[in-house]
Amino acid sequence: MKRMKFLTAGLIAAMMVPVAAQAQTREIREERRDVREERRELRDAQRYGDRGDVREERREYRDAKRDYRDEVRDWRRDTRYQNYRAPFRYQQFRVGSTLRSNYYAPSYRPTWDSRWGVPRAGRNLTYVRHYNDLLLVNERNGRVIKVYRNHFRWR
Structure with missing residues (x-):
């Protein structure tokens, strides 16, 4: 009975490690998608908006790129790869x-x-x-x- 519990605990632990890694890569994908969306909105503001719209979209685009960079940096600093x-x-x-x-x-x-x-x-x-x-x-x-x-x- 103890052996069965030990095996079950080991299997659960082995299955949890990829889940954590997948969560990080999912966050990076979402940040990348946000950067693309902000870039698209900036282009639209440059085509059809006024200066205030362009300035605001540039700020949002810059913030999205910073968030993406931070997410990738955190992912690379993950302790499993150091x-x-x-x-x-x-x-x-x-x-x-x-x-x-x-x-x-x-x-x-x-x-x-x-x-x-x-x-x-x-x-x-x-x-x-x-x-x-x-x-x-x-x-x-x-x-x-x-x-x-x-x-x-x-x-």
Whole structure:
């Protein structure tokens, strides 16, 4: 009975982490939509409005852009993506290198998202974070397909 409760609690906890991440990305999408809407309203004011309308729409557009920037900054500062250190030393990998399976364990695989600015990994390929580098690895044999150096340094 205790084992069942433990498994249930673990499953609930595992399901809650993606929900928090989705909430943040939903907020970013909403902020982006607000920026587009304010830009559209500014264009309309510039075409058909007077100076007061244009001034007010510029202010609202600037505020929407600031809110969007703040939301993205908060999302990037999320504690899950800070102070990443692996339990092994840094090694500079090259295309064609072979990784041991502990290098591309699930805990080192960032979930694919548009924030990384890389294309979606194909079949039997996965992205692996190794310190500040992002590696595209073939899951079957551990061979490195592509290396993005200092990819996580841009924050």
